[in-house]
Amino acid sequence: MTLTKDKAALNDxxxxxxxxxxxxxxxxxxxxxxxxxxxxxxxDGAICVTLTGGEEDGRAARAEEHYGFIWxxxxxxxxxIFPLAEAFEPDRRVVTCGTVDVAxxxxxxxxxxxDMAHFPFVHTDILGALxxxxxxxxxxxxxxxxxxxxxxxxxxxQPLAAAASKGGxxxxxxxxxxxxxxxxxxxxxxxxxxxxxAIALFIQPVEADRSIAYPLMVVVDSTSxxxxxxxxxxxxxxxxxxxxxxxxxxxxxxxxRAEIPTRADLSSVAxxxxxxxxxxxxxxxEYAEA
Amino acid sequence: xxxVLYNHDLLADAYKxxxxxxxxxxxxxxxxxxxxxxxxxxxxAYRDLNPAGTVPTLVDGDVVLTRPEAMLVHIAECHxxxxxxxxxxxxxxxxxxxxxxxxxxxxxxxxxxxLQAMFGVVPALADAFADTRxxxxxxxxHLARRALGGLTFIAANHPTIAxxxxxxxxxxxxxxxxxxxxxxxxxxxxxxxxxxPGFITMPGVREVI
Numbered sequence: 001m002t003l004t005k006d007k008a009a010l011n012d013x014x015x016x017x018x019x020x021x022x023x024x025x026x027x028x029x030x031x032x033x034x035x036x037x038x039x040x041x042x043x044d045g046a047i048c049v050t051l052t053g054g055e056e057d058g059r060a061a062r063a064e065e066h067y068g069f070i071w072x073x074x075x076x077x078x079x080x081i082f083p084l085a086e087a088f089e090p091d092r093r094v095v096t097c098g099t100v101d102v103a104x105x106x107x108x109x110x111x112x113x114x115d116m117a118h119f120p121f122v123h124t125d126i127l128g129a130l131x132x133x134x135x136x137x138x139x140x141x142x143x144x145x146x147x148x149x150x151x152x153x154x155x156x157x158q159p160l161a162a163a164a165s166k167g168g169x170x171x172x173x174x175x176x177x178x179x180x181x182x183x184x185x186x187x188x189x190x191x192x193x194x195x196x197x198a199i200a201l202f203i204q205p206v207e208a209d210r211s212i213a214y215p216l217m218v219v220v221d222s223t224s225x226x227x228x229x230x231x232x233x234x235x236x237x238x239x240x241x242x243x244x245x246x247x248x249x250x251x252x253x254x255x256x257r258a259e260i261p262t263r264a265d266l267s268s269v270a271x272x273x274x275x276x277x278x279x280x281x282x283x284x285x286e287y288a289e290a
Numbered sequence: 291x292x293x294v295l296y297n298h299d300l301l302a303d304a305y306k307x308x309x310x311x312x313x314x315x316x317x318x319x320x321x322x323x324x325x326x327x328x329x330x331x332x333x334x335a336y337r338d339l340n341p342a343g344t345v346p347t348l349v350d351g352d353v354v355l356t357r358p359e360a361m362l363v364h365i366a367e368c369h370x371x372x373x374x375x376x377x378x379x380x381x382x383x384x385x386x387x388x389x390x391x392x393x394x395x396x397x398x399x400x401x402x403x404x405l406q407a408m409f410g411v412v413p414a415l416a417d418a419f420a421d422t423r424x425x426x427x428x429x430x431x432h433l434a435r436r437a438l439g440g441l442t443f444i445a446a447n448h449p450t451i452a453x454x455x456x457x458x459x460x461x462x463x464x465x466x467x468x469x470x471x472x473x474x475x476x477x478x479x480x481x482x483x484x485x486x487p488g489f490i491t492m493p494g495v496r497e498v499i
Contacts, residue, residue, distance in 0.1 A: 018327070021327075098328075099327070099409065100409065101407065227330070228322070230324070230327065231298075231299055234326070238494055242465070245464075245467065246464075
């Protein structure tokens with residue numbers, strides 16, 4: 001495996017570990033965009049990401065810590081790591097939910113995260129019910145000012161929307177794709193219906209068709225334990241994982257003729273179009289290592 | 291005091307115990323051990339109970355068990371009034387123990403391969419994936435031979451705890467990336483387990499097959 005030459009992929013930030021998992025005595029070895037890396041913590045607490053092997057063996061990558069995660073980039077991103085205002089609200093629980101390895105492109109993971117139509121079938125009796133499969137009309141757009149993809153006015157009936165749910169609810173969703181491999185959603189909070197829980201899926205593209213997923217919950221929940229919140233999210237994501245690993249091709253086709261979208265796929269259409277305008281190819285079906 | 295299961299919903303070993311409790315219609319208290327992520331199994335209070343730090347742990351009065359196959363034996367012996375899940379008849383009983391040992395031994399590779407595929411947990415085995423397929427072939431051959439005599443369950447002419455001990459690894463094969471098309475007898479057998487009254491699933495086990 002070698003580091004990709006895809007410029008758009010190189011010039012972005014990626015999660016490469018959970019902050020609390022990397023200590024002075026416990027470094028982390030992993031891979032990002034095909035490049036092996038070592039993540040270490042210095043005596044003063046500073047985090048360091050170093051390329052190991054390949055043409056640039058020993059070079060330090062830029063690294064920062066935000067929202068409980070270690071972020072790294074090999075290139076020169078033209079913007080900071082995206083803002084997530086909810087993470088700073090005093091009554092929010094910010095819970096990192098571990099990691100899950102998935103043998104699929106990170107772009108596939110983002111697209112699955114954006115999709116509501118699979119809720120009743122993949123997350124039966126949790127995020128959807130088999131007798132209420134309809135995806136109501138919603139809007140999806142590329143927001144040029146912030147360079148993000150948003151889907152708004154999404155509504156879906158959910159039997160068990162969150163760890164704190166006592167019964168079913170009509171959940172309102174807003175989706176926000178902040179970078180090609182990092183995506184968030186805001187959904188009706190069962191405990192405070194006037195507020196939104198934020199759930200993020202940060203993806204470490206290990207290789208073009210292999211990923212490590214890091215779910216993050218930023219929720220208003222005064223009753224569930226951390227273990228309950230993590231377990232809820234892990235269960236959901238492992239249901240997705242089976243579907244993701246069975247999608248073919250493992251990479252995401254960007255050619256509009258490759259697949260036939262329906263109205264429920266509006267967010268996916270916007271996402272794929274956005275990836276094309278960014279000239280992002282890593283993880284796509286059209287990507288070929290030069 | 292009733293049964294307490296120190297549990298984690300993503301583990302096959304916890305699932306097989308809950309499956310037996312469910313088909314017997316038994317109530318029990320579940321306490322989640324914070325692992326995957328976390329190391330709640332290293333907490334001193336948990337190590338007091340279970341020095342090996344494995345999950346699950348079963349507490350039933352004075353009985354504390356840390357090995358899932360032992361839990362199945364205990365629950366069947368003390369709480370199954372039908373006497374069918376652990377038969378007293380010597381031939382069937384011997385077969386149950388034979389296949390419980392298979393579940394503990396050969397099939398351990400399946401959970402190791404699964405935790406490696408999903409969470410990057412490094413297995414102690416050199417090739418957990420190959421060992422899993424080897425174990426599946428043994429069970430497939432066993433069921434194929436029994437089918438010649440018209441028998442469709444692992445150890446008796448009805449389901450026993452041996453079936454429940456083996457079922458989770460087979461039902462979770464997709465998590466490992468093992469295709470079941472080469473194990474048709476296992477698939478037919480798994481369908482019968484799905485049809486049991488009181489059957490429950492876990493994440494990764496489909497409602498219907």
